[in-house]
Amino acid sequence: MNIPSSEDGIAVVNILIVDDEPKNLTVLETVLDSPRYRLIRAESADAALLALLRHDFAVLILDVQMPGITGFELAQMIKVRKKTSEVPIIFLTAYYNEDQHIVEGYDSGAVDYLLKPINPAILRSKVSVLAELFLKQRQLEDANRALSEEVAERRLVQQKLGELNDTLEQRVLERTEAYKQAEQQIRLLMTEVNHRSKNLLSVVTAIAQQTAASSPQEFVRKFSSRVHALAVNHDLLVKSLWRSIDAAELISGQLAHFGDAVGRRISVDGPPIRVSSAAAQSIGMVVHELSTNTVKYGALSGEQGRIEIAWEIDNSLSEPVFWIRWTERDGPPVIAPTHRGFGTTVVTKMVEMSLDGETVLEYSTRGLIWKLACPLKNVVESAPI
């Protein structure tokens, strides 16, 4: 509860002075005049009760002898109300100076009893003590309240801390578990990556051994170009999380070095098919070898030639068949090669073995034609088990 204070910061306490005689009240005001006190006058019991409802008082100074309700009766009314029961009362009287009345005064809850004419110094001293007591009590109550609030707050903080701690422990457990799982996953992944790298190295070794060349320079050029084709396929496979590649994307990937010729001189056409990673490597290598050949000897070695790349799914048979055709037109006159190099192996034997299919390689007068037919299931990603 706030203690009212005067302008210069001194704590001010309320003192209620009750007397039916205004003159007496004025005397009391004179005696108790102090910046520490706010004196509130009441000239009747009713006015006194009203003032008690409105303010908190450090001391009540009551005239015992008043018309109607006496000071004692008023004191009794004050003492039965909870809000006011603790307020100390000093009775003042000129006539009731016998012991009987003094006892009556103390019974009704007074703390003191002064006879008129009052000694100003004694009254000031008593009021001062009570005012001081009042202030101390208020300070104590405030401190007590603050302490209780602090204790409650600490308890709350401690509870929250406990909850946070539990949450933290739970999360540490979860994280540890997740970490262990991630580590396990990484280990599996590393094993898989190692396995795939070794397989890839085998493929690269095989390509190196199969790449025939008349000079070391030619070998490096051919070999690098083949390894580059593998790398292009790998990028596409990684992009699709090693699952499958769209056929058009796979073929376009191997034709990317032709730039704007794709679309203008090279058409790529077929239904959307998800090609499995294994089939993608074979088909990618075929497209690479055919496009290397066409630049050197085929349709794209001249200014006019065109290439049509088309694929289709044939559902007319009991087992669906995938076919793909590479048709060159309008190029320079076609001359069948004198020896079968690795490129030929790739577009015939290799892809046949890999996809369990059949190929046709025709050096027709209009241009080279390459065809592959194989069971669709060997090209598309197998259904997840």
Place this chain on the structure above:
Amino acid sequence: MSARVLVVEDEAIVAIDIADQLTQAGFVVVGPASSVAKALKLIEEVGCDVALLDVNLRDETAEPVARELRSRRTPFLFLSAVSRDHLPSDFSEEVLLAKPASAAVIVAALQSSIAGSPRR
């Protein structure tokens, strides 16, 4: 007489290259077979004196082929990118060549397998 080698390998380009190298080294290559079914068919119909097996084929392992060869007392060895702990459990003592292996290593291993075979 040249020894017949069954080559079981699902990576076509690698299979072709190994077959090439083995032919050059004087072997007669049976296959290459890219699946268990094809390999078993070749063992049955053509036969072989020794076999070179990749462990992981497309979506199966070469274990049934190894089992068939063992029952026929035909020597064989594995050529794979997998480590020994990934071999089928009762084949963990067999010869395992790590991929990629040079032709010289493969040829030497095949020759010693044939030499050590109880049939010879």
